[in-house]
Amino acid sequence: MKPACVIGFDGGGTKTTAILADRKGNVLAEVSGGPSNFQIIGVEQASELLLSLLTQCCEKAGKPSSEVKAAVAGLTGAGSWYVGRPSCSA
Numbered sequence: 297m298k299p300a301c302v303i304g305f306d307g308g309g310t311k312t313t314a315i316l317a318d319r320k321g322n323v324l325a326e327v328s329g330g331p332s333n334f335q336i337i338g339v340e341q342a343s344e345l346l347l348s349l350l351t352q353c354c355e356k357a358g359k360p361s362s363e364v365k366a367a368v369a370g371l372t373g374a375g376s377w378y379v380g381r382p383s384c385s386a
Contacts, residue, residue: 301359303350305369307332307342312371314349316357316364324357335373342371 301324306313312332316325329349334342346369354361 299359299363300365301354301357301363302366302368303353303364305332305346305349305367305371307346307369307371309333309336309372312345312349314346314353316350316353316359324359325353327352327356332371333373334371 300319301316302319303314303316309331311328311330313326313328315323317323327349329345329352331337332342332345337345350361350364350367354364
């Protein structure tokens with residue numbers, strides 16, 4: 297089986313941390329950067345930051361980005377457009 301990695305992002309209004317791990321959950325690299333709340337900095341800037349952190353993690357771990365097979369992001373501001381909106385009913 298070809299080696300594969302996963303990456304997780306924990307992003308907020310002041311900093312964002314990315315952790316790259318192998319299939320067994322061993323941490324291969326961890327890097328941090330600036331804020332990633334897209335409602336404050338915009339979607340384009342937040343996306344650029346996440347891509348930059350992914351690249352940094354891969355470089356630090358000596359892995360090509362093509363080995364990253366899954367990503368999970370917990371970002372401040374995600375889902376908040378639902379606040380105050382009526383819910384849908386079936």
